[in-house]
Amino acid sequence: ELPFHLTTVSGPIDGIIDLLYQDERGQWHLLDWKSDQLRGDDLAKAARPYLGQLALYRWAATQLLGQTVSAGICFLQRPETVYQPPDDLLQLPAGIRVTDAGA
Numbered sequence: 152e153l154p155f156h157l158t159t160v161s162g163p164i165d166g167i168i169d170l171l172y173q174d175e176r177g178q179w180h181l182l183d184w185k186s187d188q189l190r191g192d193d194l195a196k197a198a199r200p201y202l203g204q205l206a207l208y209r210w211a212a213t214q215l216l217g218q219t220v221s222a223g224i225c226f227l228q229r230p231e232t233v234y235q236p237p238d239d240l241l242q243l244p245a246g247i248r249v250t251d252a253g254a
Contacts, residue, residue: 155211168208171220181205181212181222182232189228198224198233205235 153171157164170182183205189197201224209222223234 153212155208155215157207157211164207166204166208166211168212171212179212179216179218179220181209181220182225183208183222184225184227186227189226194226194229194231194233197226202235209235 153168155166155168157166168181169184171179173179183201185198185201187197191197205222205224209220212220212222221234223232225232
């Protein structure tokens, strides 16, 4: 887990990234665990309510690392991951900056 803090013009945003790791090629990946009870087989539909949160976490990780970060939601009930498309990176308003990360 990696806590982070964003400072915005409307107040602070705190979050905890479940997993952030670098692969053998040097690329960074972020995973967010979800323990929802899944109904049906449409994982993309189950992931939809969390995409804003995932985009925010991904944006924070990208700012902290200075590199592009892939991001996905992993449902623990069924070990499959729904990845957020690279062009879905949240466009955050001016005035938001990462001020702290780590425990």
